Amino acid sequence: MALWYLTRAAGAVTLVLLTLTLVLGVLNVERVASARFPRFVIDGWHRTISLLACVLLALHVGTTLLDGYAPVRIVDAVVPFISAYRPLWLGLGALALDLLVAVAVTSLLRARVGIRAWRAVHWAAYACWPLAFVHGLGTGSDVRAGWVTWLALGCAVAVVVAIVARLADRDVTPGVRAGALTALVAAAIGLGTWLPAGPMAKGWAKKAGTPAALLGGRHATTARRTHR
Amino acid sequence: MTERLLAGLPADGPIGLVAHEALHGPVPAGGPSLIEAVTASGLRGRGGAGFPSGVKMAAVAGGRRRPVVVVNGTEGEPMSAKDRVLMERVPHLVLDGAAAAAQAVGAREVLVCAPPEVVAPLHRAVAERDRRRGTPRVTVHAAARGYVAGEETAVLAHLEGRPPLPRVTPPLPAQRGYRGRPTLVLNAETIAHVGLIARHGAGWFREAGTASRPGTMLVTLSGAVRRPGVYEVPVGTTIEELVADAAGTVEPLRALLVGGYFGAWVDPDAAGLALDDTVLRAHGAAVGAGVVVALGASTCPVAETARLATYLATQSAGQCGPCVNGLPAIATVVGRFATARTERGDGERLTRWIELVKRRGACAHPDGFARMLETAFGLFREDFHEHARTGPCARCHAGSVLHLPVGDRVGAAA
Numbered sequence: 001m002a003l004w005y006l007t008r009a010a011g012a013v014t015l016v017l018l019t020l021t022l023v024l025g026v027l028n029v030e031r032v033a034s035a036r037f038p039r040f041v042i043d044g045w046h047r048t049i050s051l052l053a054c055v056l057l058a059l060h061v062g063t064t065l066l067d068g069y070a071p072v073r074i075v076d077a078v079v080p081f082i083s084a085y086r087p088l089w090l091g092l093g094a095l096a097l098d099l100l101v102a103v104a105v106t107s108l109l110r111a112r113v114g115i116r117a118w119r120a121v122h123w124a125a126y127a128c129w130p131l132a133f134v135h136g137l138g139t140g141s142d143v144r145a146g147w148v149t150w151l152a153l154g155c156a157v158a159v160v161v162a163i164v165a166r167l168a169d170r171d172v173t174p175g176v177r178a179g180a181l182t183a184l185v186a187a188a189i190g191l192g193t194w195l196p197a198g199p200m201a202k203g204w205a206k207k208a209g210t211p212a213a214l215l216g217g218r219h220a221t222t223a224r225r226t227h228r
Numbered sequence: 229m230t231e232r233l234l235a236g237l238p239a240d241g242p243i244g245l246v247a248h249e250a251l252h253g254p255v256p257a258g259g260p261s262l263i264e265a266v267t268a269s270g271l272r273g274r275g276g277a278g279f280p281s282g283v284k285m286a287a288v289a290g291g292r293r294r295p296v297v298v299v300n301g302t303e304g305e306p307m308s309a310k311d312r313v314l315m316e317r318v319p320h321l322v323l324d325g326a327a328a329a330a331q332a333v334g335a336r337e338v339l340v341c342a343p344p345e346v347v348a349p350l351h352r353a354v355a356e357r358d359r360r361r362g363t364p365r366v367t368v369h370a371a372a373r374g375y376v377a378g379e380e381t382a383v384l385a386h387l388e389g390r391p392p393l394p395r396v397t398p399p400l401p402a403q404r405g406y407r408g409r410p411t412l413v414l415n416a417e418t419i420a421h422v423g424l425i426a427r428h429g430a431g432w433f434r435e436a437g438t439a440s441r442p443g444t445m446l447v448t449l450s451g452a453v454r455r456p457g458v459y460e461v462p463v464g465t466t467i468e469e470l471v472a473d474a475a476g477t478v479e480p481l482r483a484l485l486v487g488g489y490f491g492a493w494v495d496p497d498a499a500g501l502a503l504d505d506t507v508l509r510a511h512g513a514a515v516g517a518g519v520v521v522a523l524g525a526s527t528c529p530v531a532e533t534a535r536l537a538t539y540l541a542t543q544s545a546g547q548c549g550p551c552v553n554g555l556p557a558i559a560t561v562v563g564r565f566a567t568a569r570t571e572r573g574d575g576e577r578l579t580r581w582i583e584l585v586k587r588r589g590a591c592a593h594p595d596g597f598a599r600m601l602e603t604a605f606g607l608f609r610e611d612f613h614e615h616a617r618t619g620p621c622a623r624c625h626a627g628s629v630l631h632l633p634v635g636d637r638v639g640a641a642a
Contacts, residue, residue, distance in 0.1 A: 033553075040554035044584040111396040111590070 003067035008142055010060035012151060015136050017053035018100075019155040021046060022129050026162040030169060054104050057097065071211060086209040089138030096131035099124045129159055130187065138208060143199040156191075160184060230436055232444050233420050234460045237317055242349055245356045248320040257362070258328035258426055263289060266332075266422060268430035270442040274310075275300060275378070275415030276488060276517040278505060281422065284412060287402040289333040291410030297330045297364070298387065298406060301342040301416035302371040304378035305488040306631045307519045310446035311416040313458045316346045319353035322416050323366060325423030330364040333412055337365050341383050342416070344370040373633075375489070375543035379591050380413040382545070393545045394591035417446050417518075437463035441504050445518050451485075451629045452478050452524030463515070464504040467496065470520065479524040483607055487516025489540060490596025492603040493533075496522070512603050521629060528623035530611045532630060533604040534559070534566040539632040540597045550588035555597055558582060562601065565615040566624050575616065578605070 024046040033039040061077050064070065072090065076083035078098060081091035106113050106121040113121075133156060142148040163184065167177045198204055206215055236243065236251045243251070267282025288295045299322060303311040315322055326338045342350055350368045359365070372392035376382055379394040384406050386392035405411020414422070421443060425433050434442040441463040447470060450456040454475035461470060467484065471477060481496040492513035500507065505514050523529060541555035558581050564570045582601055585594040605612060615621065 035557075035560075038553055038557035040550045040557065040584055041581065043549055043553075 003063045004069050007060055007063040007067060008140065010056050010063060011136055011140065012142070012148060014053055014056040014060050015132060015152065015155055017049055017056055018129055018132055019158050021050040021053055022125060023158055023162045024049065025125065026166045030165060050104070050107075054100065057100065061097065070214070084211055085214075086139050089135055089208055092131045093135035093139060096128050096135055099128040099131070103128065126163070133159075137195065137199050140199065143195075143204075149195075149200070160188075230444055230462045231460050232424055232436070233314060233318060233321060233417065233446065234458075242317050242319055242353065245320055245353070248318070252321070252324075252424070253427055255324045255328055255423065255426055258331035260289065260332060262328055262332035262422070262426055265425055265430045269421075269425050269433040270430075270440070271418065271421050271425065271433065272441065273415055274417040274421070274445060274518060275380075276305070276490070278514065278516075281414060281418055284402055284414070285329065285333055287400075288335075288410045288412040291403065293409045295333050295335045295410040295412060296406045297326055297333065297335045297338045298380075298383060298401075298411055298413045299326050299338065299340040299342075299416055299419050300378065300380060300383050300413050301340060301346070302378035302383055303343060303416075303517075304371075304373075304375045305490075305517045305519060306375075306633055307450055307485075307521055308448045308488060308517045310448050310458045310518055312343055312346055314420055314446065315340075315342050315416055316349050318420065319350050320357070321420045321423045323353060323357060323423075324426070325414075325419035325421065326366065327363055328426040329412060329414065329419060329422050331362065335364055335412065338367070339387055339406065340366060340368045340416075341371045341387060342368060374545075375540065376545050376591060376593055379593075381591070383413065384411065393547060394593075396590040438504055438506075440506055445503065445515065447503065447518045447520055449474050449520045449522070450631075451520075451522035452481060452527075453522050454478055461503065464502050464507075467501040467503070467520070470503065471522070477522060477524070479526055481522050482525045482527065483523040483529055485521040485523065485600075486511075486513045486519070488519040488596075489536060490592070490600060491516045491519065492599055493529075493607045494603070495607055512599065512606075523629060526623065527626055527629060528566070528611070528621055529604070529608040530615050530621075531566040531624040531626075532628060533601065533608065534563045535628055535632060536630055537562045537597070537601060539630075540593070540600070544593060545591070548589045548594075550585045551594045554581065554585040554588075555594065558585070558597075558601070565612055566620055569619050570616045575612070 024042055028039060028043050028046055031039060033042060064072050065074060065077065070085045072083055072085055076085075076090060076094065078094055080094040080098075081087050083090040102121050103125050106118045110118045133152065136152060137143055140148065163180065166172070167180050198207070263282060263285045266285055267280070269282070271281045272278045273281055301311045301315050301322075303309070322340070326340065330336070330338050340350060347368050347370050354366050354368060369387060371377060371383070372386045374392060376394055377386065377392040380401055381397060382392045382394045384401060385395065387406055401411040401413045403410060405413065421433070437443045443463055444460050445463050447459045447461055448457075449459060449470060453471055454477070456474065459470065459473055461473070484494045484496050486492055486494050486508060492511065494501065494508075494511045494513050498511060501511070502508075503515050503518075508514055523532060537559040541559040544551045544555055546552055558578065561574050561578055561581070564574060578601070582598045586598050588594055
């Protein structure tokens with residue numbers, strides 16, 4: 001039981017750390033700095049916090065696997081959409097994990113893989129965050145606990161602001177800018193319609209693909225009590 | 229008598245080939261046995277890193293493609309003059325070593341990279357030697373300017389016609405060096421020692437120096453001593469003996485900068501201080517490129533540290549973020565101690581920021597910068613506190629003993 005709480009908490013903290021990492025990464029690209037906080041310091045934070053996010057993610061995945069409640073196997077954590085437990089929503093998390101591992105490994109081996117390959121892979125960070133975000137909302141047992149949703153939405157606002165700032169940069173071509181802005185608007189509309197009808201509505205656990213055996217179980221009862 | 233490299237040096241000008249061979253005798257033809265001899269001699273690189281030369285030679289000889297030998301006489305270290313002196317005055321010893329090393333590793337080509345002012349004397353020396361069958365072709369190239377231009381991968385880049393910028397290793401030059409070939413890059417002094425080991429053997433080499441660090445070494449001594457210059461001493465010579473060789477000091481000493489600008493500030497009164505890495509390690513220092521700068525008591529150590537930090541910050545090759553952005557930011561804060569009022573938390577900020585640049589470069593430039601500053605903060609702690617309290621001191625604007633070349637900035641890469 002404690003593990004299941006730890007899983008959820010570690011997931012939420014990972015999202016916050018990924019958000020900070022992304023925002024700091026954009027700050028760095030945009031050369032936002034001052035005498036007190038020069039670029040290499042902000043870069044240092046980006047690096048440290050991203051590594052911390054990896055540690056928390058390991059905790060998140062590790063506790064999920066160790067906890068006996070949800071039937072999640074190691075392979076489900078890395079191969080998307082094959083899990084017996086909420087396959088789609090867990091799969092998004094697996095996908096986010098794969099991308100984060102790719103980004104982290106190429107960063108640690110940047111000297112060996114070369115700057116071009118590193119940069120190409122590093123773009124995947126922009127895909128990693130939304131996947132992790134939707135995974136959190138879709139899989140999360142905590143969306144109906146108000147403050148978790150607010151935390152997630154706060155992270156989303158921070159990321160949107162950072163991405164808009166990034167898009168304002170002169171190195172972004174008009175086509176990319178228009179495409180990215182359209183995607184942002186579409187994502188906001190999608191989130192606005194999906195969230196109230198999906199994770200925030202009653203019966204989401206069943207709809208999301210939770211095995212029937214778990215729905216009437218001890219944990220589900222506890223979870224319901226917690227969420228009221 | 230410990231002079232080996234500088235033995236029989238005339239008052240001025242280079243030693244000609246005839247005099248040279250009369251002095252040292254002819255070089256026996258080198259073969260693979262020279263690699264064993266160099267390994268057995270315990271010779272370590274004299275350019276700064278102190279890597280065992282025999283290991284390098286064996287690695288190069290074991291490569292699949294035909295190797296190249298590069299004599300690194302770039303000497304980007306502003307306080308060092310030993311390689312220049314050696315190549316200008318004793319060029320044939322350097323060329324002997326290069327030829328013997330080339331034959332030992334199976335190279336047919338030797339590239340000598342030397343400061344522009346010694347290119348002409350080296351050319352004359354090369355022309356003096358007859359090219360017998362089996363001896364390698366030697367070409368002399370003017371070195372690039374800038375502090376990091378002497379780093380071995382930067383030297384290779386320069387020889388290949390690219391900007392003299394260090395690159396990430398591995399692959400090491402011994403694996404993939406000049407034009408992708410296995411390359412033996414040895415400092416000019418190191419290769420001159422090889423020239424003597426080829427003649428006299430490993431046992432002879434070990435007659436000088438210590439058991440773990442054998443041989444003699446060239447030291448460039450400068451600052452508050454009566455006779456600054458290049459000295460040849462056995463490895464392990466004490467600083468006291470070295471200073472005595474230079475006819476003593478002109479004033480009481482406040483500190484010694486040992487190794488080079490990437491080196492360490494050391495307390496001159498520390499007991500048993502000697503030119504031996506195993507001794508210097510306890511003081512956070514290393515013999516490095518054999519540089520010793522004596523800082524007199526009339527000079528402000530804070531101001532000297534700040535000037536040095538500023539200079540090193542300008543010498544970043546411009547490739548790695550923490551070096552490009554970090555070094556100038558750190559140097560600015562250090563500079564505040566010597567030129568203006570410090571801000572709250574500056575001391576703590578420096579300690580934190582220095583951690584952020586260590587091991588974050590393609591080359592060791594940020595690490596050398598960090599070592600120099602950290603040893604300065606350790607040794608000059610009181611002076612830094614004093615400057616933080618009361619601002620710049622009267623000695624801050626006194627002349628510097630440090631040579632800080634202007635306009636040596638390496639072209640920044642994208």
